[in-house]
Amino acid sequence: MKRISILGSTGSIGASTLDIVSRFPERFEVVGLAAGGNIDLLKQQVKRFRPKYVSVSEESAALSLKGLGCKVMHGIEGAIIVATAPEADMVGSAIVGAAGLVPTVAAIKAKKEIALANKETLVMAGELVMKEASDAGVKILPVDSEHSAIFQSIVGHNRNEINRLILTASGGPFLNYPVEKLAEVTPAGALNHPNWQMGKKITVDSASLMNKGLEVIEARWLFDIPTERIDVHIHPQSIIHSMVEYIDGSVIAQMGVPDMRIPIAYALSYPERLPIPLPPLNLLEIEKLTFMKPDHERFPCLNLAYEALKAGGTMTAVLNAANEIAVDAFLNDRIKFPGIPSLIEEVISSHKNGPASHVDDILRADLWARGKAKELIERGNS
Numbered sequence: 001m002k003r004i005s006i007l008g009s010t011g012s013i014g015a016s017t018l019d020i021v022s023r024f025p026e027r028f029e030v031v032g033l034a035a036g037g038n039i040d041l042l043k044q045q046v047k048r049f050r051p052k053y054v055s056v057s058e059e060s061a062a063l064s065l066k067g068l069g070c071k072v073m074h075g076i077e078g079a080i081i082v083a084t085a086p087e088a089d090m091v092g093s094a095i096v097g098a099a100g101l102v103p104t105v106a107a108i109k110a111k112k113e114i115a116l117a118n119k120e121t122l123v124m125a126g127e128l129v130m131k132e133a134s135d136a137g138v139k140i141l142p143v144d145s146e147h148s149a150i151f152q153s154i155v156g157h158n159r160n161e162i163n164r165l166i167l168t169a170s171g172g173p174f175l176n177y178p179v180e181k182l183a184e185v186t187p188a189g190a191l192n193h194p195n196w197q198m199g200k201k202i203t204v205d206s207a208s209l210m211n212k213g214l215e216v217i218e219a220r221w222l223f224d225i226p227t228e229r230i231d232v233h234i235h236p237q238s239i240i241h242s243m244v245e246y247i248d249g250s251v252i253a254q255m256g257v258p259d260m261r262i263p264i265a266y267a268l269s270y271p272e273r274l275p276i277p278l279p280p281l282n283l284l285e286i287e288k289l290t291f292m293k294p295d296h297e298r299f300p301c302l303n304l305a306y307e308a309l310k311a312g313g314t315m316t317a318v319l320n321a322a323n324e325i326a327v328d329a330f331l332n333d334r335i336k337f338p339g340i341p342s343l344i345e346e347v348i349s350s351h352k353n354g355p356a357s358h359v360d361d362i363l364r365a366d367l368w369a370r371g372k373a374k375e376l377i378e379r380g381n382s
């Protein structure tokens, strides 16, 4: 029996994680749930999974959960208590954005195994987080489908023999849009992902290719591979989830239907595999798997992420924060879609980079970048 706390239980990954948990009651038990403001769904989850600890963002929302037989908390402190619950063996880290960092680090320090969906944790603080995990002797198991694919393609192989990681990207809904049409795209258009059902932020990130940039940074730290040996291929069918090229020229890829329950289940049950009732991958029906280079002129976010990663220090935290503000502004019709990369570029180019030796350095840089991005939006710069 593995006992699990889930951070971000009401989100797309959180709900899929609970779906896997519910299918294998003899294997998994829920100890804690942390969410933001979707109290109706959280209440249903509490009634069904009977966690001991529950946390929400706001105190007022916490009050409405009283009487359900669990300890109810709120705010970052509440999420930390859920993440470090003494009964938990594993923490599913699936809060969206920078809010996931501190509770995930707390879970690592408390020696919890981590099923990591919150890529922003490694984007902001990859070097530091991997060191914390190594010091604590904690496994970080990837949930992101690309990183799960790489992880599955590495298991049983010698890491010193890896030549290159190849992350695949669907290309998002605007893959074939001409550059001049990108200024006209709407939030609804950006949220209409061709292959995956996901939360709003990651769906917009997929449309701008920033998601792939964030994943390059995530892969850099998770697999300890130098940036110049991480490539991106556009693969619109989203069947090959990523690949590893070895020094002898062999390339090992992981394939599957695009359903996040596959990588979630693998992270939860590693090294075992669980029988998940999904339609099998039918390559005869799909017929063609195609690949192309990313177009950096139309989708500058990917290169911005590579640049931030090469700069190191607090730059990737600044990139992440500027992106979060830009995506939010785009979703609220305050900036146009091409304004996302231009806003991020402006914020990172005015950042005085410094070492990311402590979580506080990273949180300070994050706060600065949010302020700067908001100021630029107010001035109408994007």
Ligand SMILES: NC(=O)c1ccc[n+]([C@@H]2O[C@H](COP(=O)([O-])OP(=O)(O)OC[C@H]3O[C@@H](n4cnc5c(N)ncnc54)[C@H](OP(=O)(O)O)[C@@H]3O)[C@@H](O)[C@H]2O)c1
Pocket: 007, 008, 009, 010, 011, 012, 013, 014, 034, 035, 036, 037, 038, 039, 056, 057, 079, 093, 094, 095, 096, 097, 099, 117, 118, 119, 120, 143, 144, 145, 196, 197, 198, 199, 200, 201, 202, 260
């Ligand atoms: N969705 C995917 O297929 C996918 C694939 C790979 C990686 N990921 C990564 O997984 C993470 C989650 O993505 P998602 O698509 O599941 O996002 P989502 O559907 O938007 O869900 C986000 C979750 O985070 C919670 N949350 C937000 N702010 C919070 C805070 N301050 N404190 C506590 N909880 C908070 C939300 O709570 P409320 O809804 O209750 O407000 C919700 O449960 C992201 O880092 C994303 O990049 C997602």
